[in-house]
Amino acid sequence: MLAVIDEPNCIGCTKCIQACPVDAIVGATRAMHTVMSDLCTGCNLCVAPCPTQCISLVPVATTPETWKWDLHTIPVRNIPVEQHV
Numbered sequence: 001m002l003a004v005i006d007e008p009n010c011i012g013c014t015k016c017i018q019a020c021p022v023d024a025i026v027g028a029t030r031a032m033h034t035v036m037s038d039l040c041t042g043c044n045l046c047v048a049p050c051p052t053q054c055i056s057l058v059p060v061a062t063t064p065e066t067w068k069w070d071l072h073t074i075p076v077r078n079i080p081v082e083q084h085v
Helices: 015-019
Strands: 002-005 055-058
Antiparallel strands (some): 002 055
C-alpha cells in the first residue's frame, strides 16, 4: 500500500508530515503536501491525523522493484557444499 494525497484538498496543516515515521511526505505549512512514493512504507499513520481526509492508501502494483520478500516463509534446506581437500 502507498499513501496518496488528494493535493487540491490539502490545506497544508503538516499533521501528516509529523505522523510519518520515514519522512515520506513533503510540503510547507499552508501549502499542499505530496508523498514520495519511493519512501512511503504504507504504514497508514498519516491517514488519521488529516483533518480534510485527503489521504488514502492505494495498492501498489507488484513489480520486481516493489516486491516484498517474506523471508520467514522461504524454506531453508541443507544445500550440499563441495569439500575441497
